[in-house]
Amino acid sequence: MGPERLSKIMTCERYFNNFRSTFNEDNSAQRTHKINKSSTDSEKEFGKFFHNLIQCYVTNLSQRNLETYTRELLISQNTERWTDKLIHLLSPHYNKKTSDSFLSSGDAENMERSLNTFSELYHHHNLDQFSWECELEIYGFKFDCFSLNGDIDLVGINETEKRIFTIELKKAQKPYPQWKYQLYLYMLMLQEKYEHYTIFGAIWHPGAKLKVVRMDTAKTLIGSIFDGDETNPISYICEDCKVWDCEDRK
Numbered sequence: 513m514g515p516e517r518l519s520k521i522m523t524c525e526r527y528f529n530n531f532r533s534t535f536n537e538d539n540s541a542q543r544t545h546k547i548n549k550s551s552t553d554s555e556k557e558f559g560k561f562f563h564n565l566i567q568c569y570v571t572n573l574s575q576r577n578l579e580t581y582t583r584e585l586l587i588s589q590n591t592e593r594w595t596d597k598l599i600h601l602l603s604p605h606y607n608k609k610t611s612d613s614f615l616s617s618g619d620a621e622n623m624e625r626s627l628n629t630f631s632e633l634y635h636h637h638n639l640d641q642f643s644w645e646c647e648l649e650i651y652g653f654k655f656d657c658f659s660l661n662g663d664i665d666l667v668g669i670n671e672t673e674k675r676i677f678t679i680e681l682k683k684a685q686k687p688y689p690q691w692k693y694q695l696y697l698y699m700l701m702l703q704e705k706y707e708h709y710t711i712f713g714a715i716w717h718p719g720a721k722l723k724v725v726r727m728d729t730a731k732t733l734i735g736s737i738f739d740g741d742e743t744n745p746i747s748y749i750c751e752d753c754k755v756w757d758c759e760d761r762k
């Protein structure tokens with residue numbers, strides 16, 4: 513389940529009950545298929561490229577600098593083809609590509625711009641003090657009646673200072689309010705796993721600065737859901753809700 517649906521079922525109990533009632537044996541396979549098909553293949557490809565590029569850049573930073581990536585992306589913008597070096601830089605994700613494989617000039621340009629922006633923030637915030645892991649998986653976090661698993665885009669650990677910095681990467685230019693539920697839950701999950709560390713989190717998307725969030729912010733929002741304080745769903749949650757007779761719709 514992605515952050516959007518998770519944020520909805522966490523925010524409105526009525527929405528959750530309606531959602532759960534549609535998961536009977538007859539139609540659950542169909543629903544799951546529909547949920548997983550919410551973005552087009554080209555959007556998914558673009559999202560994967562975006563994640564792979566930033567993650568490879570961060571985790572290989574000691575051996576490969578920004579210029580190495582941008583040079584190859586600039587060549588791809590002109591030729592609309594992958595280069596051998598770019599395939600190598602993003603290895604093993606695109607090992608099946610060859611220098612004849614198509615790469616749209618627009619995608620290469622977007623990636624080059626995104627990587628440059630991300631790199632500026634990375635150095636501005638001295639993020640090189642952390643050792644980075646990508647796609648860190650966390651299992652079995654108990655949240656109310658759910659058990660959650662997380663697959664976190666970037667987790668930086670500073671063993672000396674006992675600090676952890678987690679970053680969720682989003683390809684969209686504009687922020688979505690539901691992203692924060694995902695980030696905050698990941699921060700709580702990390703805190704459970706790394707009890708004695710100070711956890712920080714941030715969401716980064718190409719149109720944004722890196723706004724750093726501390727654990728108390730995450731705990732306050734998730735806590736307010738447990739306490740039932742968060743009772744007024746915001747309009748994006750009501751938008752595609754099937755509880756047509758709901759009087760609280762915004």
Ligand code: SF4
Nearest residue numbers: 524526750753758761
């Ligand atoms: S319309 Fe909005 S408030 Fe009403 S059940 Fe749906 S999500 Fe909740």
